[in-house]
Amino acid sequence: MHTGMTVGEFSRATHLSVKTLRHYHDVALLTPADVDPVTGYRHYSPDQVPTAQVIVRLRNLDMPVADVKAVLAAEDVSTRNQLIAAHLARLENRLAQAQSAVESLRDLLARPVHGSTIEYRTVREQAAIGIREVVDRQDLAGWWQGALGELHGFTTARGLRTTGPMGGLFANELLEDEHGEALVFIPFDGEVRSVGRIGAVVVPGAELAVAVHRGTLQTIDLTYGDLGTHAARHEISVDGPLREFYLRSPLDVTSEDELVTEVGWPIFRASS
Numbered sequence: 001m002h003t004g005m006t007v008g009e010f011s012r013a014t015h016l017s018v019k020t021l022r023h024y025h026d027v028a029l030l031t032p033a034d035v036d037p038v039t040g041y042r043h044y045s046p047d048q049v050p051t052a053q054v055i056v057r058l059r060n061l062d063m064p065v066a067d068v069k070a071v072l073a074a075e076d077v078s079t080r081n082q083l084i085a086a087h088l089a090r091l092e093n094r095l096a097q098a099q100s101a102v103e104s105l106r107d108l109l110a111r112p113v114h115g116s117t118i119e120y121r122t123v124r125e126q127a128a129i130g131i132r133e134v135v136d137r138q139d140l141a142g143w144w145q146g147a148l149g150e151l152h153g154f155t156t157a158r159g160l161r162t163t164g165p166m167g168g169l170f171a172n173e174l175l176e177d178e179h180g181e182a183l184v185f186i187p188f189d190g191e192v193r194s195v196g197r198i199g200a201v202v203v204p205g206a207e208l209a210v211a212v213h214r215g216t217l218q219t220i221d222l223t224y225g226d227l228g229t230h231a232a233r234h235e236i237s238v239d240g241p242l243r244e245f246y247l248r249s250p251l252d253v254t255s256e257d258e259l260v261t262e263v264g265w266p267i268f269r270a271s272s
Helices: 007-014 016-024 048-058 065-073 077-109 138-156 217-231
Strands: 041-042 119-124 128-134 167-170 179-187 199-203 206-214 241-247 262-266
Touching: 007 016, 007 041, 007 048, 048 065, 065 077, 077 179, 077 217, 128 138, 128 241, 138 179, 179 199, 206 217, 206 241
Parallel strands: none
Antiparallel strands: 119 206, 128 179, 128 199, 167 179, 167 241, 206 262, 241 262
């Protein structure tokens, strides 16, 4: 005779469906106290109710089953709390990303119909110091920030006199194939010895359609959209790397709202 709780009773007591309890048994998250070898009926101990309640709350926080197992198996309170804190930090990061996406959508809906002001510009070949690397698109933001900081530290430490704002060149393949060459540079006219990733580079000249993007880089795709649309409508778009000039970079501001980035789209100009 079983003195425990039937699966139905345990389901009602824990607010976990019978289907969910069976799944948790199958993945060894919550194993019944007893399983009849003949009938296969599951019975749970009343002492398992608190464990089930913990599982419910962790799963309500979208914690993966494997992580829930690790929490339940933790040998001490400190380890358990570290696991939970790490998951909460991931949730907070996801919440911040969602809030950023909401703000970005609001900005898009409130954006003027005419979009960016676009001008044409001839950019001459420039001597510079830079960091050039083939990167995956998903790694681009982190790589870009690191390269900016490294170049800034290099020029500051050596007291170099730069001849223009920091900039970046991004191969079409970075967007089209999610993998391609990126270059972050600072114009500099003089001799420089390569150190680590930093070396002398020549930034090629180009004819560009240019628009200014103000604020967070989360919405810079809107400026790129304006430039690409303009170039397509006027049939002046040509192949070539996309170009950015950081008039106010993350190194210059305390808030992303203060960023100022010029975006250049390569074009054909007969008058050039």
